[in-house]
Amino acid sequence: MNERTVTVEGDNDLVAARKRAALSVLLNMILALVKGGAGILSGSAALIGDAVHSAADVFASGAALVGLWIAGKKHPSFPFGLYKAENIATLVIALAVIMVAYEIGRDALIGGETIPDTALALPVAIGSLIVAVVFGLFQLRCGKKLGSPALIADARDYLVDGASTGVVIIGLIGASFGFALDRWAAGAVSLFVLWAGFELLVDAVRDLLDAAMPxxxxxxxxxxxxxxxxxxxxxxxxxxxxxxxxxxxxxxxxxxxxxxxxxxxxxxxxxxxxxxxxxxxxxxxxxxxGHSESHRRITPVIDHGGAMAEGLASAPWFMVEDLDGQTKAVTECAFVRNPHRDAPKRRGLMVGQMLMELKPDQVIRPDGHAGTALALLEEAGVDILRIGEEK
The missing domain is CATH 3.30.70.1350 (Cation efflux protein, cytoplasmic domain)
Structure with missing residues (x-):
């Protein structure tokens, strides 16, 4: 795989992330409209607050989408892409969530005691909870797979939305038994949202300040x-x-x-x-x-007697010698069987990869022999020597 392939994979990840962010915008819009309509018709302040949360998520998911779109752009001043645009989008999401928490909490404090119509509000709340949790888990998995902090932030917002909707459901169940819990449920929703907002804010600032790799x-x-x-x-x-x-x-x-x-x-x-x-x-x-106390030499051989094999990839055995770094005397010798000798395809590649895992400094090649295995070793910096050229 070359660098162009790696770049294409990264671009494909961004395209996939944008599609999921766009789907999130649409889903949040539907949730906001459904919960808002049901909250108004049923008189549930908690459900209306939850709808406001979803409405803010429309803006937040939109910010994530914009961030993902900008992240893939190239500019001479940003040769590796504007990837931090995702972190800026996450910061916008965090601020939006904190503002929503404030609005929901303020309405809960100044609102009056009411008992909403649970026949309409409760089914809508339960359905919204299921949608938010299922999509949130799906978005979280996709965000981790694609390495997108914006999608991960969006997923966490969905899961918090599900938790706040769960509180709304508890309040509505209490209302069905005649308890005026709707106002308190709205206040609890604001705390959930506030906690999520501050968590996202800390994550965004940490990334923008060049946090270390995990x-x-x-x-x-x-x-x-x-x-x-x-x-x-x-x-x-x-x-x-x-x-x-x-x-x-x-x-x-x-x-x-x-x-x-x-x-x-x-x-x-x-x-x-x-x-x-x-x-x-x-x-x-x-x-x-730095001075190395020893170095390793590999020779393709026919058997444990050390007779040179005619080819590298087809050699039955490899003699692995560890030599003293100063005197060049052999300090240890072992024989490793070639498990790929009879492979019908890609034998040279597999043998070359196996030999590289042995970390040789030198490989003795048979006279006139060349191939994929030797090319791999030479590319890795290993000395390829003919018999008699041992250093």
Whole structure:
């Protein structure tokens, strides 16, 4: 997979996120109209407040949609896209939710005691609860899959909307038994909405202030890099969030003093990281050189006697030797069976990937032999030597 493929995948994610945000706008509009109409006809202040919440969600979801649309735009000053537009959209959502909470709470404080008509209001509230929770869970799953903070914020808003509708239902059930709980239910709805608004506000500000990459991502990224040939270890891995994307900086210690090899390894790692972690839109690899106490040499052999095989991918065994970094004496020797020797297709690719997992510094190739496995190893910076050229 090349960088163009990675970019296309990111663009496809944005398109999918926009479609779901547009669906959210339509659904919130329907919920607002249905709950508002039922609240007015039934005289339920709590249901009207819940309708106001949904109406605000129309604006909030619209802001998410606009943010997702802007995020995919390219500009010379923003070569990796305006991904932080999603965080700005999340901030707008948070402020809108806090304003709605204030309005609902104010109406609950100054409103009078009433007992609404539950025959109309209760079925509408129950139906709205089911729709909000089901769509909220669906939106949350999609947001996490696509790495979109705007969709995740929208999903949380739906789930909070469902919780507030649940409080409305409790008030309406009490009203059906003659208890005037509607006003108190409206007040409880405002607290739910206020809590959700402040949570979203904190998340948006945190991302806008360049919060660090999640620890799990740092660990997974470091593990991937340390599995590559010539990489002794990751000295440092730091990154920051950029909307639903990340920018990463890696410092790695290599078992080579060849600057050309180091540059090739760094270039390959930058492409590999973007391939394995599509949410990382930019990665910079800084290489460092250090004395290695040992290095590893792999030779394709016929058997444990060490006789050279005629080909690399078709070799029955591989002799893996660890050599002292100064004296070059063999300190350890093992034989690894080639499990892909008889593979009908992609044998060279599979053997090359297997050998890279062994992290060799050198691979001895049979005379005149070339192929996919050797190309992969050479691209990773491994020294490809003929028999007799061992260093």
């Amino acid at each position: 620890r799990e991502l740092v660990h997974d990224l470091s593990s991937l890099v340390e599995k590559q040939p010539l990489v002794s270890r990751v000295l440092g891995c730091v990154g920051r969030q950029a909307g639903g994307r990340y920018i990463a900086n890696l410092d790695i210690l290599l078992r080579t003093n060849d600057h050309l090899v180091a540059d090739r390894v760094a270039d390959r790692l930058e492409v590999l990281v973007k391939k394995e972690f599509p949410r990382i839109v930019m990665v910079h690899v800084r290489t460092h050189f």
